[in-house]
Amino acid sequence: MDTTLLILAAGLGSRYGSLKQIEPVGPGGETIIDYSVYDAIKAGFGKVVFVIKEEIESDFRENLLKRFENKIETEYVFQELHMLPEGYQVPVNRKKPWGTAHAILISEKAVKTPFAAINADDFYGFEAFKAMYGFLSQDETENDYCMIGYRLDNTLSEHGTVSRGVCEFDSNDFLISVSELTKIKREGDRIVYYENDKSSTLPADATVSMNMWGFKQSVFKKIRERLSAFLDENIDDLKSEFYIPTLVDQLIQSEEARVKVLRTNTSWFGITYKEDKETAKKSILQKIEKGEYPRKLWT
Numbered sequence: 001m002d003t004t005l006l007i008l009a010a011g012l013g014s015r016y017g018s019l020k021q022i023e024p025v026g027p028g029g030e031t032i033i034d035y036s037v038y039d040a041i042k043a044g045f046g047k048v049v050f051v052i053k054e055e056i057e058s059d060f061r062e063n064l065l066k067r068f069e070n071k072i073e074t075e076y077v078f079q080e081l082h083m084l085p086e087g088y089q090v091p092v093n094r095k096k097p098w099g100t101a102h103a104i105l106i107s108e109k110a111v112k113t114p115f116a117a118i119n120a121d122d123f124y125g126f127e128a129f130k131a132m133y134g135f136l137s138q139d140e141t142e143n144d145y146c147m148i149g150y151r152l153d154n155t156l157s158e159h160g161t162v163s164r165g166v167c168e169f170d171s172n173d174f175l176i177s178v179s180e181l182t183k184i185k186r187e188g189d190r191i192v193y194y195e196n197d198k199s200s201t202l203p204a205d206a207t208v209s210m211n212m213w214g215f216k217q218s219v220f221k222k223i224r225e226r227l228s229a230f231l232d233e234n235i236d237d238l239k240s241e242f243y244i245p246t247l248v249d250q251l252i253q254s255e256e257a258r259v260k261v262l263r264t265n266t267s268w269f270g271i272t273y274k275e276d277k278e279t280a281k282k283s284i285l286q287k288i289e290k291g292e293y294p295r296k297l298w299t
Contacts, residue, residue: 002114003114003136005048005115005118006111007036008100010052010079026293027284028295028296030284032121034064039129050065051104053080091238100244101227101247104220111217114136116213119270121271123280135262145219146260147214150266151205152184155210156186156191163181165208165209166208175252176252178245178248191204
């Protein structure tokens with residue numbers, strides 16, 4: 001079955017401070033996006049769609065897209081602040097994108113198959129893409145979705161707090177709920193998260209979402225239905241975002257969708273902070289030395 005990889009690359013990277021989507025981490029100047037596309041092709045995906053901001057189009061095309069556009073079908077769409085339902089206006093001083101669920105909705109005209117949605121700056125690993133492709137290739141119903149679940153202790157940054165969707169699932173590995181926690185970090189031998197200036201402990205083996213989701217075409221209508229409600233409540237909050245985990249949790253609670261959790265013990269890495277770049281480069285070199293990737297990815 002035809003499947004698409006949707007890469008969400010329109011975030012401003014406020015904590016990182018630059019266009020982390022095109023930061024080189026491989027020995028040949030490869031970005032994390034390069035490795036995601038390489039793994040997707042290897043797993044069987046037939047198309048890649050990127051969600052970017054129009055202001056980075058030139059850099060994106062010249063420094064990234066041309067590397068693999070002859071290896072797999074590619075397309076890109078823009079996520080901009082003004083792309084809202086009729087009747088809504090962008091608040092003065094709003095700079096942040098409207099979030100990952102909004103980014104998926106923007107891609108509707110370009111995505112015509114079951115699809116996986118991922119972050120541009122997260123390294124997920126080939127096993128995750130293989131499991132995702134296997135699920136999306138099955139003849140499941142239009143309301144059966146999935147997510148790749150990682151161990152929390154395999155997903156932390158050494159250089160600051162991270163946001164993670166902490167998951168609860170049943171005995172058949174169907175998601176019961178996902179809670180977006182935005183300030184998680186390791187403190188000594190504990191993993192804690194902060195909310196309202198209070199800290200709580202999380203188990204190291206908690207299953208978390210790294211925003212690697214598998215969806216069918218039906219999800220676009222469901223996002224559209226909920227975006228207006230989100231804007232009604234949050235449009236004046238200049239930092240509010242409509243996250244995919246928030247959407248998924250709503251769909252589960254209303255019994256409009258089932259989400260299968262595909263768990264992996266693969267270690268995640270990504271670039272949340274500038275200091276994470278060196279860790280990412282070392283991780284890539286280790287994988288090259290193990291024979292998981294060629295030293296020059298596209299030759």
